[in-house]
Structures are given as C-alpha cells and as structure tokens.
Amino acid sequence: MxxxxxxxxxxxxxxxxxxxxxxxxxxxxxxxxxxxxxxxxxxxxxxxxxxxxxxxxxxxxxxxxxxxxxxxxxxxxxxxxxxxxxxxxxxxxxESGERLRPVLHAMANWAIEDAEVNAGNIYADKRMSNFPE
CATH class of the missing domain: 1.10.10.10 (Winged helix-like DNA-binding domain superfamily/Winged helix DNA-binding domain)
Structure with missing residues (x-):
C-alpha cells in the first residue's frame, strides 16, 4: 500500500x-x-x-x-x-464501542421505519425487541 x-x-x-x-x-x-x-x-x-x-x-x-x-x-x-x-x-x-449502542439502535430503528414507508413491510419480523440491548 x-x-x-x-x-x-x-x-x-x-x-x-x-x-x-x-x-x-x-x-x-x-x-x-x-x-x-x-x-x-x-x-x-x-x-x-x-x-x-x-x-x-x-x-x-x-x-x-x-x-x-x-x-x-x-x-x-x-x-x-x-x-x-x-x-x-x-x-x-x-467502553467506547459500548457508547455506540444507542447509535446502532437508532440506525436499526430508522431502517425498519424507512423500509416500512418505502419498501413495504420487509422487516415485519424485526422489531427493536429482537435487537440486542
């Protein structure tokens, strides 16, 4: 390189x-x-x-x-x-990576909501309750 x-x-x-x-x-x-x-x-x-x-x-x-x-x-x-x-x-x-937890959850939530609006219900079985806390 x-x-x-x-x-x-x-x-x-x-x-x-x-x-x-x-x-x-x-x-x-x-x-x-x-x-x-x-x-x-x-x-x-x-x-x-x-x-x-x-x-x-x-x-x-x-x-x-x-x-x-x-x-x-x-x-x-x-x-x-x-x-x-x-x-x-x-x-x-x-510890720094753990502080990204809310960011990653927000990204997943956004994906679910946006997909429901724009792509139908492709994440119907995915809810934040299924994601790691």
Missing part, C-alpha cells in the same frame, strides 16, 4: 472536515459497509472470529480481518487472545 502524503490538499481538507463536523468524525471511525454490521453483532457480547463470520456470511475473510483490526486500532473493539493451543481469540466492544 502506498504512503499517504500528509501535506496533500485532500488530507488537509479531510482534517478540516474532521475537526469541524462530528458526523465526519464518526464516519471516519465506523464508516463503510462492514464496520457498523460488525459492531451491531458485537452488541450481544463477545464473539470469536468464526461466530462473526457465520453471523455475516457475505463478508470475505480479508474484509472481516481488516475491519476488526481497524476497529481495534480505533479502540472500538477489544481483542483478547488466550495463550492456549489452538488459539482462542474473542472480540468484544470496548
């Missing part, structure tokens, strides 16, 4: 937006397709890699590994490796 030139105009613009807008801040941390989905699945508690892979069958191994590392680097996920053979690694939400 090529190095990012820190003094580029694009990087300066990103940094300006990052400093001025809280939405930019959160999108930098949890933006993209997979990160919110991974975080949502961790709301129910710690999971092993294979549990996450089974819960999100359409994610590739590369993407899951990459995003788990990024979430760990951003202090949203905690990785715990137990020194046993075979290796036993779990992922769970950090």
């Amino acid at each position: 090529t190095a990012i030139k820190e003094s580029s105009t694009i990087q300066e613009n990103k940094q300006f937006a990052f400093n001025q807008c809280p939405v930019t801040y959160i999108m930098q941390r949890i933006g993209g397709h997979w990160k919110p989905i991974i975080l949502f699945h961790l709301l129910t508690g710690s999971k092993r890699y294979n549990e996450l892979k089974r819960a999100i069958p359409t994610i590739t191994e590369k993407m899951l590994i990459q995003h788990l590392k990024q979430l760990e680097n951003d202090n949203l996920v905690v990785r715990v490796a137990k020194p046993v053979v075979p290796p036993y690694v779990t992922y769970s939400l950090s």
Whole structure:
C-alpha cells in the first residue's frame, strides 16, 4: 500500500472536515459497509472470529480481518487472545464501542421505519425487541 502524503490538499481538507463536523468524525471511525454490521453483532457480547463470520456470511475473510483490526486500532473493539493451543481469540466492544449502542439502535430503528414507508413491510419480523440491548 502506498504512503499517504500528509501535506496533500485532500488530507488537509479531510482534517478540516474532521475537526469541524462530528458526523465526519464518526464516519471516519465506523464508516463503510462492514464496520457498523460488525459492531451491531458485537452488541450481544463477545464473539470469536468464526461466530462473526457465520453471523455475516457475505463478508470475505480479508474484509472481516481488516475491519476488526481497524476497529481495534480505533479502540472500538477489544481483542483478547488466550495463550492456549489452538488459539482462542474473542472480540468484544470496548467502553467506547459500548457508547455506540444507542447509535446502532437508532440506525436499526430508522431502517425498519424507512423500509416500512418505502419498501413495504420487509422487516415485519424485526422489531427493536429482537435487537440486542
């Protein structure tokens, strides 16, 4: 991967937006397709890699590994490796990740309500009572 030139105009613009807008801040941390989905699945508690892979069958191994590392680097996920053979690694939400719980619930609620209005009742069996507290 090529190095990012820190003094580029694009990087300066990103940094300006990052400093001025809280939405930019959160999108930098949890933006993209997979990160919110991974975080949502961790709301129910710690999971092993294979549990996450089974819960999100359409994610590739590369993407899951990459995003788990990024979430760990951003202090949203905690990785715990137990020194046993075979290796036993779990992922769970950090304290900062736990504070995203209401955000993720709000996103799920919005999806349910918006889908009912725009796409029919595709989430009829999905209610917040079915989502992890």
